[in-house]
Amino acid sequence: MTNIEELVKQQTEAHGKTRESLMPILQAVIKSERFLSEDAMVAIARELDISTADVYGTASFYTFMDTRPKGKNIIRVCKTITCHMKGKDAVIGALEDLLKIKLGENTSDGKFSLLQANCLGWCHKGPVMLINDEVYPEVTPESAVEIIQKYLKEK
Amino acid sequence: MDNKIKKVDLIFEKVDYLNILDRAFKRSQDEIILDVIDSGLRGRGGAGFPTGLKWKFAKNEDGDQKYVICNADEGEPGTFKDREILTQVPEKVLAGMALCGKATGANEGFIYLRGEYNFLLPQLNAVIDKFHKEMKKLNFDFTIKIKSGSGAYVCGEETALMESMEGHRGEPRNKPPFPTTSGYLGKPTSINNVETLVFALMIANEGPTKFKEMGTFDSRGSKVFSVSGDTPKAGIYELELGMSLEDFVNEFGDGDTKAVQIGGASGFCVARKHFKETVIGFEGIPTGGSMMLFNSTRSMYNILTDYLEFFEEESCGQCTPCRVGCQQLLKGIDAVKKGIKPPYYLDELQKLSETMRLASKCGLGQSAPNPFNSIINNFREEIIY
Numbered sequence: 001m002t003n004i005e006e007l008v009k010q011q012t013e014a015h016g017k018t019r020e021s022l023m024p025i026l027q028a029v030i031k032s033e034r035f036l037s038e039d040a041m042v043a044i045a046r047e048l049d050i051s052t053a054d055v056y057g058t059a060s061f062y063t064f065m066d067t068r069p070k071g072k073n074i075i076r077v078c079k080t081i082t083c084h085m086k087g088k089d090a091v092i093g094a095l096e097d098l099l100k101i102k103l104g105e106n107t108s109d110g111k112f113s114l115l116q117a118n119c120l121g122w123c124h125k126g127p128v129m130l131i132n133d134e135v136y137p138e139v140t141p142e143s144a145v146e147i148i149q150k151y152l153k154e155k
Numbered sequence: 156m157d158n159k160i161k162k163v164d165l166i167f168e169k170v171d172y173l174n175i176l177d178r179a180f181k182r183s184q185d186e187i188i189l190d191v192i193d194s195g196l197r198g199r200g201g202a203g204f205p206t207g208l209k210w211k212f213a214k215n216e217d218g219d220q221k222y223v224i225c226n227a228d229e230g231e232p233g234t235f236k237d238r239e240i241l242t243q244v245p246e247k248v249l250a251g252m253a254l255c256g257k258a259t260g261a262n263e264g265f266i267y268l269r270g271e272y273n274f275l276l277p278q279l280n281a282v283i284d285k286f287h288k289e290m291k292k293l294n295f296d297f298t299i300k301i302k303s304g305s306g307a308y309v310c311g312e313e314t315a316l317m318e319s320m321e322g323h324r325g326e327p328r329n330k331p332p333f334p335t336t337s338g339y340l341g342k343p344t345s346i347n348n349v350e351t352l353v354f355a356l357m358i359a360n361e362g363p364t365k366f367k368e369m370g371t372f373d374s375r376g377s378k379v380f381s382v383s384g385d386t387p388k389a390g391i392y393e394l395e396l397g398m399s400l401e402d403f404v405n406e407f408g409d410g411d412t413k414a415v416q417i418g419g420a421s422g423f424c425v426a427r428k429h430f431k432e433t434v435i436g437f438e439g440i441p442t443g444g445s446m447m448l449f450n451s452t453r454s455m456y457n458i459l460t461d462y463l464e465f466f467e468e469e470s471c472g473q474c475t476p477c478r479v480g481c482q483q484l485l486k487g488i489d490a491v492k493k494g495i496k497p498p499y500y501l502d503e504l505q506k507l508s509e510t511m512r513l514a515s516k517c518g519l520g521q522s523a524p525n526p527f528n529s530i531i532n533n534f535r536e537e538i539i540y
Contacts, residue, residue: 020340022322027270027303061324061471063306064270080232081420081461082383082447118308118465119232119420120271123381123447124389133273 008043035066071106076117076130083126094141159402161395163377172250175360187258194363195375200348201443212335213259216343221261224346228269230308231419233445236379237349245282251352264299308469313346326473327517371397374436385450400433411450419445420462421522426533455534466523477520480511498539
């Protein structure tokens with residue numbers, strides 16, 4: 001059994017094999033792998049006894065369920081209205097320069113993905129960014145760079 | 156400070172919620188519901204359906220399996236109050252769910268928490284564990300689980316939310332049947348916004364009169380507002396309903412407010428000339444809490460583009476008026492701005508937006524025309540030149 005099949009099996013045991021468990025299982029795979037590989041979706045479909053197309057169809061609906069490889073740390077900068085007004089473009093520009101990638105790309109070492117997201121619910125403290133599940137409100141280009149440098153120091 | 160703005164402290168006030176529940180559980184289901192109906196409380200997520208009626212419909216359904224859902228899929232741009240409520244007073248939200256469960260005859264509750272708020276999970280799960288023990292002491296068999304979202308705005312629509320909970324694409328269902336008849340897994344379900352549940356608990360605590368005395372005939376009580384944009388006082392405020400937009404801007408504006416977007420991206424943009432006669436409430440312009448202020452340095456074209464990009468991305472794509480309409484409105488204003496289309500093309504787009512309003516399946520496509528029309532009508536020249 002491959003690692004991903006192992007993980008899917010573990011998660012089906014924890015959440016059950018009914019259709020309602022599909023979301024928690026997909027979310028658990030995302031948490032561990034950062035994206036849903038074809039192998040993962042095939043394994044989930046087999047465990048839940050539904051078609052792989054159904055699994056892909058569901059996953060591809062949700063913004064936070066990527067079906068293409070993503071970095072170990074996913075940076076999502078809020079782009080909606082007030083964060084736009086408060087300077088999210090400058091934050092993204094600083095991160096692009098630091099990571100040497102464009103918006104939507106992964107770093108070549110697989111450590112980071114840089115994305116935009118729709119409203120993250122911190123409009124009074126914009127611009128805001130999410131790194132995986134962690135929130136960083138009121139970032140400036142300088143503080144955003146400092147935050148990423150902390151992540152860079154980790155393995 | 157202008158005394159026309161009345162600050163209230165019901166939502167964030169610390170209360171002995173177990174004592175409130177203990178007293179409420181000694182009353183009949185009908186008595187609990189009647190108090191909520193009598194208070195005039197309407198849903199605080201934006202749509203404003205009378206909460207007591209919703210509970211009554213769910214209670215009147217037959218069936219031993221019913222559900223309570225707390226809608227914490229707060230995705231409306233400019234709204235951030237539910238996150239704050241869940242951070243500061245999570246136990247009051249859980250108590251509101253238990254109250255709803257008791258009143259409607261449900262023993263299971265779910266919180267549908269948007270994926271963007273996953274950082275709240277450890278803290279919330281701890282509060283839920285403690286709450287389960289407390290419910291046992293009160294002899295009420297009621298459990299709460301959290302279901303997480305994964306970044307889809309449309310899942311805040313109640314039937315899309317249930318589709319998502321059931322493991323499907325978050326595509327809204329046809330209504331009727333309404334969730335109180337056939338909701339999660341086809342069972343009677345009362346789904347309420349986070350803030351609504353806390354108000355229901357406070358009404359059970361103090362009786363309906365105090366709540367009813369606040370606000371206006373159509374908009375009873377108070378409401379938590381999320382204030383953002385060009386304001387020196389961005390943040391969360393609980394205010395009595397029924398104030399005029401002028402009073403609001405006098406309190407929260409930066410002295411240069413040119414327009415206010417009431418009700419988030421799906422709400423209405425009001426220009427300065429209409430501040431005086433605009434009432435914030437169900438008789439005027441309702442809001443799920445979002446109040447975004449714009450000053451004279453802002454381009455309304457850029458703001459409208461942001462809103463339309465948001466809807467274009469978040470439309471679930473299930474029905475044509477919304478899927479194609481959102482794209483075409485965005486393309487259309489771009490073409491007018493660039494001179495590819497003549498200014499009167501905006502009139503054609505407004506006809507399209509009327510089709511979207513009438514023919515879209517859910518609130519997303521029906522309300523995407525709101526910011527479009529209100530910005531075009533008030534700031535047409537900024538869109539064209």
